[in-house]
Amino acid sequence: MRIIITAATIGEWMPVFVNMNTLYTGESQRLKVRFHQSGVGMLASAVSLTRLVSEEKPDLIIQAGIAGCFDSNMPLGKVVVVKEEILGDVGVEEDGKWKDLFDLKLEKSNYHPFEKRKLPNPWLSTYNLLKLPELTGITVNQISTQPSRIEQLKKKYGAVVESMEGAALHFICREANIPFIQIRAISNYIGERNKAHWKMKEAIEALNEVLVKYVDRLYKIK
Numbered sequence: 018m019r020i021i022i023t024a025a026t027i028g029e030w031m032p033v034f035v036n037m038n039t040l041y042t043g044e045s046q047r048l049k050v051r052f053h054q055s056g057v058g059m060l061a062s063a064v065s066l067t068r069l070v071s072e073e074k075p076d077l078i079i080q081a082g083i084a085g086c087f088d089s090n091m092p093l094g095k096v097v098v099v100k101e102e103i104l105g106d107v108g109v110e111e112d113g114k115w116k117d118l119f120d121l122k123l124e125k126s127n128y129h130p131f132e133k134r135k136l137p138n139p140w141l142s143t144y145n146l147l148k149l150p151e152l153t154g155i156t157v158n159q160i161s162t163q164p165s166r167i168e169q170l171k172k173k174y175g176a177v178v179e180s181m182e183g184a185a186l187h188f189i190c191r192e193a194n195i196p197f198i199q200i201r202a203i204s205n206y207i208g209e210r211n212k213a214h215w216k217m218k219e220a221i222e223a224l225n226e227v228l229v230k231y232v233d234r235l236y237k238i239k
Contacts, residue, residue: 018076018077019073020049020051021050021051021053021073021077023054023078024054024055025056025057029221048232055069055182055185057181058158058181059184060158062185067189075195076196077144077195078198079199080182080197080198083202084097084178084204085203085205086177086206086207087176087207093216093220094203094216094222094223095223096149096200096202097202097203098141098145098149098152098200099151099153099201101135101138102137102154103153103155103174103176104117104136105155105156119134129192130188135153136188136191138197138198139191140198146234147227152176153174154177154184154201155176155179157179157180157181158181161208162208162210167207183201187199200228201224202220202227
């Protein structure tokens with residue numbers, strides 16, 4: 018089984034690379050793991066992941082990363098999986114309201130790869146092997162900081178976590194029919210710009226601990 022662990026930055030998977038490099042990329046004949054840096058944001062990720070899918074044709078793509086959270090009751094460092102993605106900033110602000118592609122009738126809500134305006138993961142029931150909490154994600158090119166904008170996104174979409182790359186993964190893998198899972202650790206609450214309150218190190222450590230357990234579980238069942 019060919020698995021690719023992808024992240025926007027090397028720092029998000031570097032700790033787990035050290036742990037897995039010998040076991041799964043060198044000696045195992047049942048499981049081949051490769052690590053991939055997609056770059057930050059939807060544009061870089063879309064180009065990088067499209068090339069990856071067409072050239073490598075993996076059996077499973079694991080997108081790993083940190084994320085901001087809209088829910089202040091969610092503990093920082095919590096590791097979750099994204100069950101569905103939403104495009105959060107493709108559209109127009111008009112008369113104090115946010116109108117996305119579907120509101121503007123530039124895209125049909127159920128036109129592939131979308132389903133009811135979202136990009137769900139149809140392989141989640143198969144690949145959420147650790148039974149991690151399944152949440153709705155929203156992808157943006159500009160991190161949300163303004164209270165009015167944050168409230169707007171929460172009210173319109175009901176997303177719990179925010180990233181800059183998740184929708185690219187969901188869109189491309191749904192188009193290419195490649196199984197995938199998006200695993201993220203909560204590093205901060207959305208709108209909190211005082212990074213002294215963020216838990217980046219703890220989130221990355223928790224994320225990598227889960228990735229090791231996840232790949233080990235895959236190895237045992239495949």
